Amino acid sequence: MNSIEKIEEFAKENYVPIARKETLEYIKKIFKENNYKSFLEIGTAIGYTCINVALIDPSIRILTLEYEEKRFNIAKENIKDFKVENQIQQVYGDARFFYPDLYYDVIFIDAAKKRNKYFLDKFSKRLNNFGTIIIDNMNLDDLWVDAKKEKKEKYDLVNKEFKEYILTLKDYEVNIYDDIGDGIAVLKRKY
Numbered sequence: 400m401n402s403i404e405k406i407e408e409f410a411k412e413n414y415v416p417i418a419r420k421e422t423l424e425y426i427k428k429i430f431k432e433n434n435y436k437s438f439l440e441i442g443t444a445i446g447y448t449c450i451n452v453a454l455i456d457p458s459i460r461i462l463t464l465e466y467e468e469k470r471f472n473i474a475k476e477n478i479k480d481f482k483v484e485n486q487i488q489q490v491y492g493d494a495r496f497f498y499p500d501l502y503y504d505v506i507f508i509d510a511a512k513k514r515n516k517y518f519l520d521k522f523s524k525r526l527n528n529f530g531t532i533i534i535d536n537m538n539l540d541d542l543w544v545d546a547k548k549e550k551k552e553k554y555d556l557v558n559k560e561f562k563e564y565i566l567t568l569k570d571y572e573v574n575i576y577d578d579i580g581d582g583i584a585v586l587k588r589k590y
């Protein structure tokens with residue numbers, strides 16, 4: 400897919416939960432405002448967000464993790480189509496068992512919501528000074544979840560507990576923006 404619109408269309412037709420427009424705009428905004436240069440993404444899906452981030456500036460470096468083979472391969476094609484493969488390192492595998500070597504300016508946690516706490520605790524160790532952690536889908540109203548009421552209730556509880564947890568973190572300034580996409584949490588370390 401060689402246009403952003405085509406990726407958006409594909410995502411919609413195939414129920415791939417790519418980031419919402421406002422969420423992506425927020426990520427772009429903080430990259431520009433802070434002159435951020437690196438991005439760690441947990442959950443690549445088909446490459447929508449990481450391609451958009453790469454396109455902000457050619458000096459931005461990205462590591463993105465995905466454990467669904469089909470999506471990993473579609474993302475690979477998309478990344479090639481946009482000619483940003485020199486900026487994006489893709490890792491195929493379960494993020495639970497992956498330990499990055501480097502530090503990142505922005506860490507975007509956008510994988511299985513029940514693992515948010517685990518991923519936050521683990522990957523926050525890889526945040527650069529003055530970096531930002533963003534957690535997507537805090538209110539999770541993705542289409543496939545809407546279809547199943549029980550599942551939605553379960554996820555609502557998971558998200559509620561996670562919200563309560565991040566609000567206890569003393570080392571971070573925590574903001575939850577319910578009005579951006581289906582809700583994002585933004586964490587910055589206190590100094």
Ligand code: SAH
Nearest residue numbers: 418442444447448465466493494509510511
């Ligand atoms: N960040 C993407 C959308 C990600 S959707 C974007 O905005 O464009 C969430 C993705 O996380 C799914 O593709 C799912 O397969 C992946 N995922 C969920 N749990 C994972 C894990 N433990 N390790 C790696 N990928 C995971």
Ligand code: MG
Nearest residue numbers: 418509535536
């Ligand atoms: Mg998401």
